[in-house]
Amino acid sequence: MPILLISLLLAALPSLAYAKVVSNEMFLDHVRRAQVRVAVDPSTLDLRNGPQGPGTYPLGAEVGCKYEEKDSLHPLGGHSPKFPCVTPDGRRLKVKYKGEANPEVYGEVVGARLLWALGFYADSMSSVKIMCENCPADPWTATASSPRNKRAFEPATVQERLKGAEIERAAGEAWTFGDLDLVNPELGGASRADTDALKLLAAFMNHGDNTANQQRLVCLEGDPECKSPAMYITDVGGVFGGKGYFTSYKHWTRRPKLWKDSARCVLDFSGTDNKYKDPVISEGGRKLLADLLGKLSESQVKDLFLGARFDHLARREPPFIGANGKSRPLTVDDWVKAFIERRSQITGVRCPQ
Structure with a gap:
């Protein structure tokens, strides 16, 4: 072509x-x-913290963001608990959480980290502590009327896609x-x-x-x-x-x-x-x-x-x-x-x- x-x-x-x-x-x-x-x-390579750069975080970093209301036109999809959250500098995070019922919180990080460590193209996945402003207690199942507060989610996983x-x-x-x-x-x-x-x-x-x-x-x-x-x-x-x-x-x-x-x-x-x-x-x-x-x-x-x-x-x-x-x-x-x-x-x- x-x-x-x-x-x-x-x-x-x-x-x-x-x-x-x-x-x-x-x-x-x-x-x-x-x-x-x-x-x-x-x-x-540092496999504990993974690749470092814009949109990535060292292990256990505290990441502040504001809960983004659900958008029926652009749902996150899938079956595992997740929610969108916007950082103070305007980056939109996809947060996976609820490790007690969602093994992807762990699997996403270990899989992407191993691919990266061996040179294969991969998204960057960070295991962090999310401090979510104006957040429902369980964002995955929340409705517009669910009570809001500042809430912590740990461990939580955030993704930085390959550009x-x-x-x-x-x-x-x-x-x-x-x-x-x-x-x-x-x-x-x-x-x-x-x-x-x-x-x-x-x-x-x-x-x-x-x-x-x-x-x-x-x-x-x-x-x-x-x-x-x-x-x-x-x-x-x-x-x-x-x-x-x-x-x-x-x-x-x-x-x-x-x-x-x-x-x-x-x-x-x-x-x-x-x-x-x-x-x-x-x-x-x-x-x-x-x-x-x-x-x-x-x-x-x-x-x-x-x-x-x-x-x-x-x-x-x-x-x-x-x-x-x-x-x-x-x-x-x-x-x-x-x-x-x-x-x-x-x-x-x-x-x-």
Whole structure:
């Protein structure tokens, strides 16, 4: 497609919240040229606090904002408790809260933080304390007549989206995991090692809620001609879990096997996208992810879970049953051990391709 035409089309794309639906041909043209990650050294990164910049916050930061009344024309959607809140400088936050009934408060942070730490494109998710002015006690279920006051929500999660113009093939739908096979390095797209590493990481985290509305295709800020679009997972609230796709130690560790056939590197994976199941991973993709995960120290892995408030989540989970049959409270260290054991399934095999 001529560069001038692409530039004109992109000029019409909204820069913030609402995506542009394009023809399937144009959508696939962008997919073929897309990238999924940038080069990073995970060993140098702060996984407890995550990326820092405009719209992001260190762990536990107190964030003040004013509750925004519900807008029936632009509802936040989804099924997990959340509400809009506007900061004094005018930024509109999407706040997820109520961790006792909403595991996405933890899952969103740990999933996005791990993607970021390994160089994959991701939204920035911060676990904070929200101080909400003029706020109902439970904003998700509140009505216009609900009493208002200054209220604290902790832990709460706020999102800073990857900056750029979003492209969709249909309203609310971006790319599927099957589309990763269409990315073409000869056209400037990511290598197969990169796309296979993303597939493998999604299985590692159990990103099972993986229909097209959970991913985004974005023309990044600073790339006005969209020569290198970004494909990334935007909704990772259900990772590190299992059945029902919510974050849970019990469910994540109940599926200990990553591979259906480790000799041929066939993953044991299925999700809500019924056209994508048990993908085969190349040696290049396995080695890339193994090398990236291997650069994370045990203390960084612990920081990953602490930064997502898994110490809070552990208090709400069933007790850990040891080999002796005795139970004790679940801890972050149990999550760290499970992570390292699952990582060894990637580092300890070789793929035939």
